[in-house]
Amino acid sequence: xxxxxxxxxxDLRTVFVSGGRLFSAVDGVSFAIRKGETLxxxxxxxxxxxxxxxxxxRLVPNPPGRIAGGGIFFRSRSGAVEDLARLxxxxxxxxxxxxxAMIFQEPMTSLNPLFRVGFQISEAIRLHRGLGRxxxxxxxxxxxxxxDIPDPGERLWDFPHQLSGGMRQRVMIAxxxxxxxxxxxxxxxxxxxxxxxxAQILDLMRSLQRELGMSILFITHNLGVVAEMADRVAVMxxxxxxxxxxxxxxxxxxxxPYTRGLMDCIPxxxxxxxxxxxxYSIPGGMPDASRLPDGCVFAPRCRLAEPGxxxxxxxxxxxxxxxxxxxxxxKEV
Amino acid sequence: xxSGNEPAPRPLxxxxxxxxxxxxxxxxxxxxxxxxxxxxxxxxxxERRIVxxxxxxxxxxxxxxxxxxxxxxxxxxxxxxxxxxxxxxxxxxxxDYRRRVQMVFQDPFSSLDPRRRVEDIVGEALLAGGVGPxxxxxxLVAERLEMVGLNSGHLRxxxxxxxxxxxxRIGIAxxxxxxxxxIVADEPVSALDVSVQAQVxxxxxxxxxxxxxxxxxxxxxLAVMRFLCDELAVMYLGRIMEAGATExxxxxxxxxxxxxxxxxxxxPRPETVSRRIILKGDIPSPVNLPSGCVFRTRCPEARPECxxxxxxxxxxxxxxxxxxxxx
Numbered sequence: 001x002x003x004x005x006x007x008x009x010x011d012l013r014t015v016f017v018s019g020g021r022l023f024s025a026v027d028g029v030s031f032a033i034r035k036g037e038t039l040x041x042x043x044x045x046x047x048x049x050x051x052x053x054x055x056x057x058r059l060v061p062n063p064p065g066r067i068a069g070g071g072i073f074f075r076s077r078s079g080a081v082e083d084l085a086r087l088x089x090x091x092x093x094x095x096x097x098x099x100x101a102m103i104f105q106e107p108m109t110s111l112n113p114l115f116r117v118g119f120q121i122s123e124a125i126r127l128h129r130g131l132g133r134x135x136x137x138x139x140x141x142x143x144x145x146x147x148d149i150p151d152p153g154e155r156l157w158d159f160p161h162q163l164s165g166g167m168r169q170r171v172m173i174a175x176x177x178x179x180x181x182x183x184x185x186x187x188x189x190x191x192x193x194x195x196x197x198x199a200q201i202l203d204l205m206r207s208l209q210r211e212l213g214m215s216i217l218f219i220t221h222n223l224g225v226v227a228e229m230a231d232r233v234a235v236m237x238x239x240x241x242x243x244x245x246x247x248x249x250x251x252x253x254x255x256x257p258y259t260r261g262l263m264d265c266i267p268x269x270x271x272x273x274x275x276x277x278x279x280y281s282i283p284g285g286m287p288d289a290s291r292l293p294d295g296c297v298f299a300p301r302c303r304l305a306e307p308g309x310x311x312x313x314x315x316x317x318x319x320x321x322x323x324x325x326x327x328x329x330x331k332e333v
Numbered sequence: 334x335x336s337g338n339e340p341a342p343r344p345l346x347x348x349x350x351x352x353x354x355x356x357x358x359x360x361x362x363x364x365x366x367x368x369x370x371x372x373x374x375x376x377x378x379x380e381r382r383i384v385x386x387x388x389x390x391x392x393x394x395x396x397x398x399x400x401x402x403x404x405x406x407x408x409x410x411x412x413x414x415x416x417x418x419x420x421x422x423x424x425x426x427x428x429d430y431r432r433r434v435q436m437v438f439q440d441p442f443s444s445l446d447p448r449r450r451v452e453d454i455v456g457e458a459l460l461a462g463g464v465g466p467x468x469x470x471x472x473l474v475a476e477r478l479e480m481v482g483l484n485s486g487h488l489r490x491x492x493x494x495x496x497x498x499x500x501x502r503i504g505i506a507x508x509x510x511x512x513x514x515x516i517v518a519d520e521p522v523s524a525l526d527v528s529v530q531a532q533v534x535x536x537x538x539x540x541x542x543x544x545x546x547x548x549x550x551x552x553x554x555l556a557v558m559r560f561l562c563d564e565l566a567v568m569y570l571g572r573i574m575e576a577g578a579t580e581x582x583x584x585x586x587x588x589x590x591x592x593x594x595x596x597x598x599x600x601p602r603p604e605t606v607s608r609r610i611i612l613k614g615d616i617p618s619p620v621n622l623p624s625g626c627v628f629r630t631r632c633p634e635a636r637p638e639c640x641x642x643x644x645x646x647x648x649x650x651x652x653x654x655x656x657x658x659x660x
Contacts (some may be wrong), residue, residue: 223601263601278368
């Protein structure tokens, strides 16, 4: 494992059984996250981005799913490198929450509606950090202040339903940070929020990262959010990474037709001439994971596809610098 | 498209002083409080134009849409359609209104009856409009499906056999079945993936141009709104904060809320990144509204006088309306 890497996922394959058939939701995914860095996994529904994050946390529901191959190498606080794909579940419990924390899209479903938020945060602190009841509660109050919740001492006694969506997401972030994780996995953390509240939460996450230095794996379908948050981006399609590089490079000159297509699909904020008042759209839809096309999985929807694309599936190949593309014709994108 | 030398189209829909209050809490005997979901909204929708109604959750944009299609009754104010007060429509005139005004819903998963075939879902409005016999209806339904990029092979299928984008096409075909003049589209693309969203937006635009429809497009997504709409109205807590021609408002927003909304959209195109205005605090509860201007509790420019009387929506420049004391 590379010296400055916190996490290295190598050739991950996660499979599901459905209707008596086996299919790969994630197939040969590799990426690394450095210390203090934000990597975004971006893709549409069915791209495998959430299954990748659940695999890292070993939260893939089994059955029907399981990790079928590859490694998830994580540098733990002690400095030892562990393969999370093979770690016994007992040790995984120490990693989850303690070293890797997760923030989900819908905070209402990830908070327990029956307990006050102070109790929920302090419970995690007592479990992972061995603090007493009173100390843990004091720490919970400090964390609520850290995520800019007004009157944190009072909010400890609120139930989740008494808080707004934005406040609940702040509570989730406070909980995620309670055990000083070195990696935070944020799975569409602002998708359910209004745009002005989303701006607040993204701003909060950036400033917390500057302050605390954790790495973030940011999972989203929103390219605008990626541009705002991530140092590097990996674009996923049908269980594969099709392009990766620094966010700036990928967005200024995409090197995979899918990335280019995704960017062209988004209505620009500057409206071009009225003559071409149509958006570019990628024809068709995401293929069924159990019936993927031969060769390049994107070829049936690709504007650059040629007969050769139906042959062997292209590898995610280096194209210079820190950039990789899974397209034979990347130079023409 | 709005252009200078074209005569302004007649208003098809004219909304004046619209209010809708919902009771919350309390029992049968009152004592509960009121959510003022819509409070004094006035808006005109011209023929053959797409007007965007933009706002965050709780802004009342969906409530306005539901009043227009007569799913709910307003508490006060009026809606005139081609000069007729829609609250006074009865009998055949009401049926005619319900045919001419159709809605496309947000969620393509819950807005189609899972036990009915596409043919029956799309054909229902025809049946209600007295189009018969069945063979003629089927032919019309097949025609509508082709209009939205599906085909007659899909007639006998059930909604679960379709993807999200295809279901939204079915929802659009259903709305178009009875040849409406006016469509209320409530967040029709926000449940879809971006690549599919672009397909559906293009389809809506193409149909609107081809059939000469007027449309009220309800959305929280300003980028989508800017792409699609000729005019727009920005709502916040039941009131219109700003209204005008889309390009004029987006390139030079007058209301501080519009400015904040526009600046909050994350964009992957580096050239469009503007100075970000991050609003403080949450959207207040519509049960307990601030006095004066409802936006003043989050407004970066608020002054003491903003707590006084609520500012009305005034024409500050030709064609540009804003409800702000300061701008």
